[in-house]
Amino acid sequence: EAQVTQNPRYLITVTGKKLTVTCSQNMNHEYMSWYRQDPGLGLRQIYYSMNVEVTDKGDVPEGYKVSRKEKRNFPLILESPSPNQTSLYFCASSPLTVSNQPQHFGDGTRLSIL
Amino acid sequence: GENVEQHPSTLSVQEGDSAVIKCTYSDSASNYFPWYKQELGKGPQLIIDIRSNVGEKKDQRIAVTLNKTAKHFSLHITETQPEDSAVYFCAAHYNFGNEKLTFGTGTRLTIIP
Numbered sequence: 001e002a003q004v005t006q007n008p009r010y011l012i013t014v015t016g017k018k019l020t021v022t023c024s025q026n027m028n029h030e031y032m033s034w035y036r037q038d039p040g041l042g043l044r045q046i047y048y049s050m051n052v053e054v055t056d057k058g059d060v061p062e063g064y065k066v067s068r069k070e071k072r073n074f075p076l077i078l079e080s081p082s083p084n085q086t087s088l089y090f091c092a093s094s095p096l097t098v099s100n101q102p103q104h105f106g107d108g109t110r111l112s113i114l
Numbered sequence: 115g116e117n118v119e120q121h122p123s124t125l126s127v128q129e130g131d132s133a134v135i136k137c138t139y140s141d142s143a144s145n146y147f148p149w150y151k152q153e154l155g156k157g158p159q160l161i162i163d164i165r166s167n168v169g170e171k172k173d174q175r176i177a178v179t180l181n182k183t184a185k186h187f188s189l190h191i192t193e194t195q196p197e198d199s200a201v202y203f204c205a206a207h208y209n210f211g212n213e214k215l216t217f218g219t220g221t222r223l224t225i226i227p
Contacts, residue, residue, distance in 0.1 A: 004157075031213070042120070042203060042219035043158070050213055058214055059115070090157050100146035100165075100207040103215070105157030 002027045004106035006091050012112040013081060021076045021109050023091030031094045032074040033058070033103065034066065036087040043090065049074055081113045116141045116208040120218025127194050128226050135221045137204035138186040146207035147187045149178060151200045152220075158203055162189070191223075199225045 004025045013019055025032065033048040035058075045058030049068040063085055065077040074093075078085060088110050092103040117140040127133045139147075145166040150158035164171045164178045164187065171178050175194075180187040191198055204218040 033215070035217075040123075040219060043205075043217040045214055045216070048213060056213070059216070092157075100215075102148065102160040102163060105150075105159065107155070107157050 002104070004091055004093055004104050006089070006106040006109045008109060009107065010110050012114065014114050015082055016080050019078050019081060019111075021078075021089060021091075021111070023074045023076065023106060024072050025074075025091075025093040025104070026072065027093065027095070027104065028071065029093035029095050029104070030071070031096060031101075031103075032068065033092045034064070034074070034076045035090045035092065036060065037090060037108075038087050046076070046089075078111075081111075083113050086111060086113045116144055116206050116214070116216040118204060118206050118216050118218045120204050120221060122221060123219065124222045124224070126224045126226055129194055129196060131194055133189075133191045133194055133198070133223055133225075135189045135202055135204070135223070136186060137188070137206075137218050138184075139206040139216075140185070141206075141208050142182070142185060144206040144208050147178070147180060148205050148215075149176075149189050150203045150205065150217075152203065153200045161202075194225045196225050196227055199223060 007022045034046040035043040044060045047066040049055045092105045094103045120137045148163035151161045152158045177190040202221045
């Protein structure tokens with residue numbers, strides 16, 4: 001089954017404790033992206049990647065890091081999480097290297113930073 | 115960069131009636147406008163999209179219209195059903211120098227049986 005898989009689905013942690021949210025897709029997609037969803041703010045793009053070893057900032061990249069060492073994986077790293085990063089996070093992928101095409105989303109990761 | 119505004123934030127519609135959600139975008143260079151539906155506990159799922167060279171697109175009960183001059187696009191759902199209840203997001207792709215996708219703030223649609 002074609003899918004985007006995020007782990008963990010839920011995480012409660014404390015300020016400053018490094019964490020990684022993994023994202024994996026099995027569709028051989030070129031483009032991958034991370035979004036955060038907050039009430040009243042919709043979905044905001046954090047980082048995106050057009051291909052292996054190619055990443056770029058979205059609209060809210062501060063406090064996050066990403067890497068794209070393999071085509072299928074695009075982890076989101078919070079090196080020193082803070083409470084304002086409490087949010088619902090989504091990973092997405094699409095077939096080509098551009099974003100003007102349908103994106104397939106994972107089911108989300110809910111992070112709570114205390 | 116691009117800015118997308120979406121209205122209304124909440125919408126309640128009697129089952130069988132039509133629902134319309136509107137979005138405006140700021141940059142005339144934007145060229146791709148998708149609509150996503152998000153059900154509870156799930157990620158957004160594409161329901162329809164339109165490109166800047168087309169004025170209208172329809173898929174069964176769902177249609178999207180684009181007015182490039184006014185820089186707005188709308189989602190139309192006819193003959194609404196309870197399963198249409200969800201949060202809907204519009205988005206715009208700004209085709210100049212980056213590959214970002216900018217989303218609206220979402221509309222919670224409730225279909226009243």
